[in-house]
Amino acid sequence: MSDLEVREDVEEFRDHLATVDDTGGRIWVYPKKPSGPYYKYRTLVSWILLAILFGLPFVKVNGDPLFLFNIVDRKFILFSIVFTPQDMHLFALAMITLMLFIVLFTVVFGRLFCGWVCPQTIFMEMVFRKIEYWIEGDYSQQKKLNKAPWTAKKFFKKTLKHVIFFMIAILIANIFLSYIIGVEQVGKIIIEPIKMHLSGFFSMLVFSGLFYGVFAFFREQVCTVVCPYGRLQGVLLVKNSIVVIYDWIRGEPRGKISKKKIDTESPKPILGDCVNCSLCVKVCPTGIDIRNGTQLECVNCTACIDACDEVMVKVGRDKGLIRYDSHSNIESGNLKIFTPRVWGYTALLLILIVVQGFLFATRTEVETILLRTPGMLYQELENGSISNLYNYQIINKSTETISNIEFRLSSDIGLVKLIGELQDVEKLETTKGSLFIEIKKEKLSGRKNKIKIEVYANGELIDQATTNFLGPV
Numbered sequence: 001m002s003d004l005e006v007r008e009d010v011e012e013f014r015d016h017l018a019t020v021d022d023t024g025g026r027i028w029v030y031p032k033k034p035s036g037p038y039y040k041y042r043t044l045v046s047w048i049l050l051a052i053l054f055g056l057p058f059v060k061v062n063g064d065p066l067f068l069f070n071i072v073d074r075k076f077i078l079f080s081i082v083f084t085p086q087d088m089h090l091f092a093l094a095m096i097t098l099m100l101f102i103v104l105f106t107v108v109f110g111r112l113f114c115g116w117v118c119p120q121t122i123f124m125e126m127v128f129r130k131i132e133y134w135i136e137g138d139y140s141q142q143k144k145l146n147k148a149p150w151t152a153k154k155f156f157k158k159t160l161k162h163v164i165f166f167m168i169a170i171l172i173a174n175i176f177l178s179y180i181i182g183v184e185q186v187g188k189i190i191i192e193p194i195k196m197h198l199s200g201f202f203s204m205l206v207f208s209g210l211f212y213g214v215f216a217f218f219r220e221q222v223c224t225v226v227c228p229y230g231r232l233q234g235v236l237l238v239k240n241s242i243v244v245i246y247d248w249i250r251g252e253p254r255g256k257i258s259k260k261k262i263d264t265e266s267p268k269p270i271l272g273d274c275v276n277c278s279l280c281v282k283v284c285p286t287g288i289d290i291r292n293g294t295q296l297e298c299v300n301c302t303a304c305i306d307a308c309d310e311v312m313v314k315v316g317r318d319k320g321l322i323r324y325d326s327h328s329n330i331e332s333g334n335l336k337i338f339t340p341r342v343w344g345y346t347a348l349l350l351i352l353i354v355v356q357g358f359l360f361a362t363r364t365e366v367e368t369i370l371l372r373t374p375g376m377l378y379q380e381l382e383n384g385s386i387s388n389l390y391n392y393q394i395i396n397k398s399t400e401t402i403s404n405i406e407f408r409l410s411s412d413i414g415l416v417k418l419i420g421e422l423q424d425v426e427k428l429e430t431t432k433g434s435l436f437i438e439i440k441k442e443k444l445s446g447r448k449n450k451i452k453i454e455v456y457a458n459g460e461l462i463d464q465a466t467t468n469f470l471g472p473v
Contacts, residue, residue, distance in 0.1 A: 036306025057178035110243035173207035414439035
């Protein structure tokens with residue numbers, strides 16, 4: 001009959017980062033190569049998301065990209081919808097809605113986004129780390145290689161790894177630039193002489209160096225030190241949040257399985273299911289011990305779940321010692337996701353979505369700005385009419401050219417006279433000009449009069465603009 005040997009556990013207080021030593025120096029993390037069902041699912045999801053990320057810049061709708069975030073030219077395209085500086089209120093509201101969704105999602109499902117969708121995790125664990133395993137081997141071989149003296153073999157492996165890392169960083173930089181300036185412009189920077197695109201080439205180098213530095217050296221520090229979402233986790237998570245968690249009730253007290261017999265006169269306490277193999281620590285990409293509870297560094301990558309389940313199967317115990325669950329459910333068996341806090345966030349999120357939907361539905365693809373020319377007073381004409389000079393601006397936010405444009409007063413109180421010829425407005429372009437508005441004196445009701453100007457294209461009303469008309473007292 002097999003007996004159990006108990007090893008006394010020393011409580012480890014979570015008062016320091018797992019990747020920082022007592023002197024403030026960095027502890028380099030060598031995670032064991034993960035395997036298991038969750039890792040396979042994450043790999044599949046990662047390949048799908050990477051295909052979308054690398055493919056979207058090449059998707060065109062009516063000749064324009066599906067997504068574009070051109071900060072320099074203040075031009076943004078989301079799902080083929082063009083956002084100009086005049087639409088920044090819509091863009092800001094969309095960002096607020098997204099942030100609230102992230103808050104709600106985190107309250108309910110923890111940092112699921114970090115482990116499965118975050119670009120940092122996907123590139124680090126599913127691209128760069130896999131290349132590192134392929135070239136340098138698993139974690140023990142990597143440690144041995146780094147401690148070994150420099151030889152031709154070590155030099156070759158290190159050089160090969162970093163050359164591949166930098167090449168991938170260049171590729172990622174080009175893709176991210178494609179979302180900012182467009183894939184055609186990136187192609188010009190690559191093909192044409194450098195002197196023709198100095199700023200673009202410099203930006204590409206900076207992005208490439210940044211990505212290389214992050215994935216080759218900075219690594220998990222992005223999640224634990226830089227990422228604001230990770231920092232917010234402490235105030236967003238509640239006891240009912242679904243996170244990757246260790247079942248301490250089932251697992252404690254932990255101890256290794258042994259064939260030694262227990263002294264019948266002084267029996268040892270009954271052990272939990274945790275055999276203290278520490279594989280959950282070895283596979284963790286941020287170097288933490290999940291058995292200490294939910295921690296700032298945990299990105300919910302599920303590597304510890306796969307490692308623990310594999311051990312549980314080998315020792316003949318049930319899987320799920322580490323699993324997706326809530327603190328409340330493990331503590332009291334009470335799984336309650338929809339708390340008053342969640343309902344409150346949900347209600348606010350629905351309100352924002354409704355408002356956002358209304359603003360999108362009422363948004364016009366043409367915007368007309370009509371302002372009185374600064375410093376100009378009204379003029380009295382010989383026919384008894386009052387004339388004001390205006391500057392106009394027509395912004396075409398659609399993907400089609402607007403032609404045969406004309407201005408009309410909404411009521412029959414006067415005339416609109418253009419200065420020069422009104423040109424067609426090409427897609428995603430803006431045209432400017434000046435015009436006079438003449439209104440009969442008896443139609444005015446005071447010094448300032450609100451008037452409405454209608455804008456037509458090919459005889460169809462496309463926009464309206466309201467402005468002030470200045471007249472005599």
